[in-house]
Amino acid sequence: MGFRTCLMALAVALAGSAAYGADHTFTARDLVTMERLSDPQPSPDGSTIAFVRRSTDMEADKGRTDLWLVGADGSAMRRLTEDPASDSSPRWSTDGRHLYFLSSRSGSSQIWRLDPAQGEPEQVSNLPLDVANLIVGPRGAQLAFTLEVFPDCGDLACTANRLAAREEGPVTGQIYDRMFVRHWDTVEDGRRSHLFVMPAGGGDVRELTPGLDADVPSVPFGGAEEIAFTPDGKGLVFTARDVGAGEPWSTDFDLYQVPVEGSAAPTCLTTANEAWDTQPVFSPDGKILAYLAMTRPGFESDRFRIRLRDWPSGDTRTLAKGWDRSPGSMSFSPDGGTLYVTAADVGEVGLFAIDVASGEVTKLVGGGHVRSPARAGERLIYGLDHLKSPVELYSAALDGSDVRKLTDVNGERLAELSLGDFEQFSFAGWNGETVHGYLIQPVDFDPAKSYPLAFLIHGGPQGSFDNDFHYRWNPQIYSGAGYAVVMIDFHGSTGYGQAFTDSISGDWGGKPLEDLQKGLAAALERYPWIAGDRACALGASYGGYMVNWIAGRWPDRFRCLVNHDGVFDNRMMYFATEELWFPEWEHGGPYWESPDGHEKHNPARFVDRWQTPMLVIHGALDFRVPETQGLAAFTALQRRGIPSRLLYFPNENHWVLRPANSIFWHQTVLDWLDRWTGDQE
Numbered sequence: 281m282g283f284r285t286c287l288m289a290l291a292v293a294l295a296g297s298a299a300y301g302a303d304h305t306f307t308a309r310d311l312v313t314m315e316r317l318s319d320p321q322p323s324p325d326g327s328t329i330a331f332v333r334r335s336t337d338m339e340a341d342k343g344r345t346d347l348w349l350v351g352a353d354g355s356a357m358r359r360l361t362e363d364p365a366s367d368s369s370p371r372w373s374t375d376g377r378h379l380y381f382l383s384s385r386s387g388s389s390q391i392w393r394l395d396p397a398q399g400e401p402e403q404v405s406n407l408p409l410d411v412a413n414l415i416v417g418p419r420g421a422q423l424a425f426t427l428e429v430f431p432d433c434g435d436l437a438c439t440a441n442r443l444a445a446r447e448e449g450p451v452t453g454q455i456y457d458r459m460f461v462r463h464w465d466t467v468e469d470g471r472r473s474h475l476f477v478m479p480a481g482g483g484d485v486r487e488l489t490p491g492l493d494a495d496v497p498s499v500p501f502g503g504a505e506e507i508a509f510t511p512d513g514k515g516l517v518f519t520a521r522d523v524g525a526g527e528p529w530s531t532d533f534d535l536y537q538v539p540v541e542g543s544a545a546p547t548c549l550t551t552a553n554e555a556w557d558t559q560p561v562f563s564p565d566g567k568i569l570a571y572l573a574m575t576r577p578g579f580e581s582d583r584f585r586i587r588l589r590d591w592p593s594g595d596t597r598t599l600a601k602g603w604d605r606s607p608g609s610m611s612f613s614p615d616g617g618t619l620y621v622t623a624a625d626v627g628e629v630g631l632f633a634i635d636v637a638s639g640e641v642t643k644l645v646g647g648g649h650v651r652s653p654a655r656a657g658e659r660l661i662y663g664l665d666h667l668k669s670p671v672e673l674y675s676a677a678l679d680g681s682d683v684r685k686l687t688d689v690n691g692e693r694l695a696e697l698s699l700g701d702f703e704q705f706s707f708a709g710w711n712g713e714t715v716h717g718y719l720i721q722p723v724d725f726d727p728a729k730s731y732p733l734a735f736l737i738h739g740g741p742q743g744s745f746d747n748d749f750h751y752r753w754n755p756q757i758y759s760g761a762g763y764a765v766v767m768i769d770f771h772g773s774t775g776y777g778q779a780f781t782d783s784i785s786g787d788w789g790g791k792p793l794e795d796l797q798k799g800l801a802a803a804l805e806r807y808p809w810i811a812g813d814r815a816c817a818l819g820a821s822y823g824g825y826m827v828n829w830i831a832g833r834w835p836d837r838f839r840c841l842v843n844h845d846g847v848f849d850n851r852m853m854y855f856a857t858e859e860l861w862f863p864e865w866e867h868g869g870p871y872w873e874s875p876d877g878h879e880k881h882n883p884a885r886f887v888d889r890w891q892t893p894m895l896v897i898h899g900a901l902d903f904r905v906p907e908t909q910g911l912a913a914f915t916a917l918q919r920r921g922i923p924s925r926l927l928y929f930p931n932e933n934h935w936v937l938r939p940a941n942s943i944f945w946h947q948t949v950l951d952w953l954d955r956w957t958g959d960q961e
Contacts, residue, residue, distance in 0.1 A: 305698050305723050305760035308946035311751065312336055312939040315689045316343075317663060317671045319369065319652060323376045326657025327352055328396070330360070330370035330379055331673060333689065341940045347381055349396060352656045352675060354686040360396060367392075369413075369504070373480070374420035380404070380480075382414055391423060404482045408440035412473070413497060413504040416480070419513040422540055423480050426507075428471040431491050439471070459528040462903040463858050464500040465933030473499060475507065475518055477540050488538045489546060494522040498533060498558070505559050505609065511566025511591070515539050517549070519558045529860040531556050531578055535571060549589070555582065559609070563616035567591055568636070570599075570610055570619060578861045579785075581742035583778040586610070586619065588636070600639040604777040605632075611655055613678060620660060622650050624775030627704055627716050628747045631662060633680070644680025649748035661686075665749040667702045667720065667756070669694060698723040700759030704747075707802035709795040710771055713780075717799050718745065719807060720755045720765035732814035732957035734758040734765045735800060735838070739821030741772045741788065742781050752935055752942070753820065761950050763957075764810045766803045770795035785866050788822075789829045789881030796826070797834065813839075814957040818949070820844035821905060821934065825883065828913055831894060832886025840956035841894040842949055845905045845934055848913040849884040851875075856906045887916045893923035895952040897945065899932035925952065 316334040323330070329352060334345045345366045350357040361367045365385040372379055383392045386403060389410040394401040404423075405411055413426040429439045446469075460468050473495040475488045489496055496518050497506035506519035517537050523530045533556045536546035550557040555574040562569055569589040574582035583606045586599040599619070607621040608629070619634045631645035631653055648666030655661070658678060663671040673686040702720040709715030722731050736753060738745040745753070745767035755765040769776065771791040772784025783791055804812045817838045819827045824846015831841060847853050854863045854871045864870055868877030879885065894917055898910030910926070917924035927948050929941055936945045 304696065306756045307760060308757055308943045310693070310697060311754055311757060311946075312942050313338070314670045314693065314749075316751075317673060317687060317689065320654055320661050320663060320673055321370050321372060322352065322654050322656030322661055323372050324374060325376055326655075326659070329656065329661055329673065329686070330372065330396075332368050332370065333359075336939050338939055341938055343939070347379070350673065350686055352659065352661070352686075354675075354684060357687060360394070361401065371414055371416045373416060374418065380414060380416060380423065382411060391425065404480075405478065405485075407485065408436050413507060415504050415507055415509065417509045417513045417540075418511060421480055422477050422509070422513060424475065424477050424507060424509065424516055424540075426473045426496055427476055428473050429487075430470055431472050431474070431493060434490075436485070458525045459860075460858050464903055465901040466500070466903075473497065475516065475538070477516075486540075486542050488516065488540070488542055489520075492520065492522065492546070493524065494520040494527075496520050502558075508560040508562060509540075510537070511562050513540070517560040517569065518546075519560070520546075522548075528858060529578070529864055531574070531580055531861050533558055535560055549594075555579070556584075557587075561610045561612065562591065563612045564614060565616050568616065570612070572607060572610070579865045580859075580862060581740075581774070581781055582606075583781075584608075586621070586634070599636065600634050600641055603634075603639070603641045604779075606774065606778070607632075609653060611653060614655065614658070618678070620644075620653055620655070622653060624744060624746065626775055627718065627744065627769060628775070631660070631680070633678075642680075645674075645676060645683070647747075649746060666747050667718070667749065668699045670749045698760070699756050700725070700765070702747075702755075705802070705806060707799060709798050710791040713771075715768065715770060715795050715799060716776070717766060717768040717803065718747070718755075719803060720759050720767075722759050722762050722764055724762065725809075727809050730809060730811040730814075731762065731764045732953070733810050733812065733816070734763040734953060735796075735815055735817040736765060736767045737796065737817060737819030737823035737826045738767065738769070738773070739819065739823045740774070741784050741792065741822035741825075742774055743822075744769050744773045744775055746775065757946055757950070758953075761953075763953065764807065766800065766810075768796055768799035770799070786868060786877060787881070788825065788866065789833060792826065793829065793833060796830075800837075811957075816840040816842065816953050816957060818842035818844075819846065821846065824905075827894070828883035829881065829886075831892055832883055832889045835889050835891050838892055840952060841892050842897070842952060843894055843910070843913060844897040845899065845902050845910065846913070847883070847905055848909045848916075850878040850882040851884075852912075853905070853909060854878060856908065858903055884912070884916075887920070890916065890920055890922055893952075893956055895925050895927065895949065897927040897929075897948075899929040899934065899936065901931065901933040904934050 313336045318332045320331045329350050332345050333348045334343045345368050347360040347367050363385045367383045369382040378393050380393050391405040392401045393404050409427045411425050415424050433439045475496045478485045508517050521533045532554045535549040535557050538546040554577040557573045560571045569591045572584040573587045576582045589596045605623040607623050610621045629649040631650040633642045648664050651663035653662040659675045664674050665671040676683045700721045700723050706716045758765045824843040827841045827843040868874035896910050896914045898907045914926045936942050
């Protein structure tokens with residue numbers, strides 16, 4: 281299939297699914313048009329759940345979000361907002377009479393409020409800048425949120441006027457005296473995300489972090505979970521990394537406390553720890569501040585430990601020291617005696633209960649990927665997805681029993697789709713240690729037939745292809761196209777203990793490659809219907825790095841390779857990326873201090889051995905793995921005369937987010953696999 285044919289196929293895919301009958305195989309269009317649920321927020325009395333529902337507007341080539349309500353028993357689900365603009369971040373007033381939320385319906389992101397029982401939304405804020413990260417104070421009198429401002433500006437008008445002048449003026453050059461110049465997918469312009477408060481009914485806005493040379497919350501992935509009101513509502517605790525010019529190579533995030541009156545500068549609560557401190561959560565009685573803390577400075581994938589700080593005295597202890605998992609989101613039980621946390625665990629993300637007194641850990645919910653748990657009265661509310669379903673909302677008793685499904689927004693769609701069955705398997709990997717993986721069958725599975733293989737390699741590298749419904753690397757796409765899918769959680773993956781995660785640092789091309797080799801061999805032995813001689817390997821980010829590494833260190837195994845935003849040259853990667861703490865930890869320091877550490881597993885060193893056809897994909901807005909890494913790999917392939925193709929997105933970052941681009945991405949990838957895995961003479 282050539283470029284023109286690909287475009288024609290894309291046009292057909294974008295035209296809609298009207299021609300589909302029941303039981304059609306899962307396609308990229310099905311993936312991007314699934315309804316996505318997130319951010320469940322129980323009302324104060326626990327009777328009603330507000331949540332965000334995202335739909336895809338194919339004509340506008342974007343997603344849009346609305347607010348919905350559902351009873352805590354799963355009844356009376358209804359749409360709460362319906363506006364062409366996006367509504368998000370629902371937050372209940374403390375009396376449950378109003379729901380605050382963020383909306384762009386006025387032309388910028390502002391705070392709105394509505395009575396869920398009746399009435400139209402009313403605008404609460406009317407600021408010259410976009411509002412983000414909304415939370416409501418415990419007494420309902422104050423709202424806290426963030427705005428991006430120039431730290432040297434004394435008011436919001438200063439930032440707004442400076443931005444307008446830049447937009448209208450002829451000069452486009454910017455001067456930098458330090459990093460970051462670019463971060464994730466943004467060219468930095470000197471603004472910082474700062475913390476503000478205002479009365480819940482609207483009124484004067486007060487900045488609480490004036491002049492702070494740091495972002496609240498952390499960028500690019502921090503959110504409202506990094507900000508919390510103190511129990512009396514008179515202060516806020518937040519996460520920030522205030523380290524000056526050392527920001528690109530520091531993971532020293534701290535917790536700070538600041539009074540809402542703005543009468544004092546923020547006070548650092550975690551000065552003694554030079555590693556990551558984040559996600560403050562107060563117990564219902566206000567006597568304990570729980571938060572997450574790492575112990576090793578410079579290591580972004582260190583294990584988070586739960587710290588409990590007596591409030592306000594400051595005495596602190598570590599909870600569940602012996603639990604070898606890294607917690608995510610946290611919330612307290614009504615009596616404060618239990619912490620509910622999520623954590624990656626053997627190829628899933630489960631929900632756990634931790635006894636605050638003893639540290640005893642109990643797994644409550646598994647079977648997929650648990651998201652955004654929250655307490656609704658005497659029950660837990662959470663999202664759950666897995667390899668055969670997007671997120672739906674569930675509830676369970678506080679001990680994990682009596683699980684109930686509250687929503688089924690994609691049920692009818694899924695009933696019309698043929699999805700591949702899956703199972704987890706394990707094998708002896710590097711050094712004989714147990715390694716896990718997943719096998720997804722092709723949808724038309726017949727054990728008497730032979731099927732080509734899509735061998736997916738996850739990124740991170742401290743990550744996992746776990747039991748979830750992924751919107752960029754969903755194995756059901758390949759299953760629907762007639763492929764078997766194998767995904768290996770090689771050494772370095774998360775959810776198997778910190779030593780397993782640590783083992784990849786300094787050894788990117790060693791233990792993980794051996795695990796992939798042994799995992800493929802184990803899968804072929806366990807599933808003899810997989811055609812091992814018709815296999816392609818695909819990966820993104822570190823997975824793309826591994827594809828480049830395989831091209832030189834395992835060059836005769838696969839019929840084709842797909843490298844999405846992968847590292848090609850470790851040396852240039854160090855000098856061109858933005859968050860330097862990552863390559864410095866992974867390869868033993870800055871390049872000039874540890875050249876051997878960077879070069880030992882550098883794919884560029886082995887280009888002379890490349891021979892496998894490769895599809896290279898890269899986004900121009902990827903500043904984590906800059907586009908020159910993909911262009912360099914494509915140059916090497918072309919110069920060596922190896923069949924190769926480049927898919928370049930001028931408006932995508934490390935991920936492919938626009939619906940039309942996502943469909944085109946999948947069309948191009950499947951075209952490449954089909955081209956090389958067919959019967960060849």
